[in-house]
Amino acid sequence: MAIPRAAKTQRRTRIQEEKEEQILEAALDVFSARGFRGSTIDQIAEVAGMSKPNLLYYFRTKEAMHRALIDRVLYTWLEPLRAFNAEGNPETEIRSYIRRKLELARDFPRESRLFANEVLQGAPHIEDELKGPLKQLVDEKAEVIRAWAKAGKIAKCDPYHLIFSIWSTTQHYADFDVQVRAVLGQEHAGAGRFEDAARFLEQLFIGGLMVRPA
Amino acid sequence: MAIPRAAKTQRRTRIQEEKEEQILEAALDVFSARGFRGSTIDQIAEVAGMSKPNLLYYFRTKEAMHRALIDRVLYTWLEPLRAFNAEGNPETEIRSYIRRKLELARDFPRESRLFANEVLQGAPHIEDELKGPLKQLVDEKAEVIRAWAKAGKIAKCDPYHLIFSIWSTTQHYADFDVQVRAVLGQEHAGAGRFEDAARFLEQLFIGGLMVRPA
């Protein structure tokens, strides 16, 4: 009897591990490029290089693949915000948060687009995560920023909208990549655009937030 | 003989005008919420309150509806950037550009999401518009900003990334609305969030870009 996903045997076999990896890799490709509803199991199967029923042996439904992907990616994606350190120097912390988010956009654009697609379409599958863990984490870090402002270490500002603006500006380079490339043109759309973006964003945020000596 | 879309009679009838409007309104609802591939003609028909063949009488294909929508919305969407005035005061111009973009995000979130969905999925239908008219307009305005920086009216910065950052921060409130609401929670997710965002963004950009008297 074939029992998928190690329901009977506690340990996952080597094949299970490999194939699930292979499937999620393909699913990330397809889901991030076409959104959940726009993606088909056949497409994922083709990218993964295996038959559709074989995919469905490891993940019983299309939803299950998506769910597994979201779960896996969510943790990684919030890592930079988690690393935001209350004890650290505000300027350094903000600077490196921007850097880290920009690096994620550069190195993991598919993951960024997976979330963007999801949120854009009303977050039907991740609403709980947004209102739960995400909100908690942001609340916590917003409090840190508020404390910095109160202590006069940075300018007074709304910490939530500050976080939103760092999210949006950095993820823009992953989510709207084609637009960025189209506007920059071939000359300036090379790999250097991330370095240019980093320079600009640091200038913007540091210049806009740091209290200047009178 | 029924000839759709006024191929024979030059003038469009009253019914044609009304029905096409009705269809595009429904199509905007559906396309913006689910993306092109994730939307179905049946869904649009249901929202529009008419039968599927009736829709296809006015727009021969799903692509035609999408195309018509994009064409109609593109002009409106670039209006704020077009209004960007080289002769004006830099601070005032940037401030009102942010305001205008934020108002669009507040008043026309579906239009914003329509584009976001399209660009996010590789802009398969609007690549030409991005590389043509959009790039030209941005190039033109970037030159204005560059001139301001050269004249010492604002801080030296990359004008393209400045425009990108205004786009991303403002459209974030339309495209990622569910996330913004989830994070802000019920208390702060009310109508006032756009005013809060405007205040923060103006502070950020003006503070980050204006040259401060030494």
Add this chain to the structure above:
DNA sequence: AGATAATTTGACCGATTGGTAAACATTACA
């Protein structure tokens, strides 16, 4: 009113969708 053109609809089409059943092949382990 009557004729003609414009509009609307139900029935239908082939292709594709997510998913299943069962036979077949392979692996792991005694």
Add this chain to the structure above:
DNA sequence: TGTAATGTTTACCAATCGGTCAAATTATCT
């Protein structure tokens, strides 16, 4: 090596997809 568990495939299903067609209905104009 034998056998039971695991993994893979072919053939298929009902539902839905984008789109067509011809017939029926409504609007327009003389």
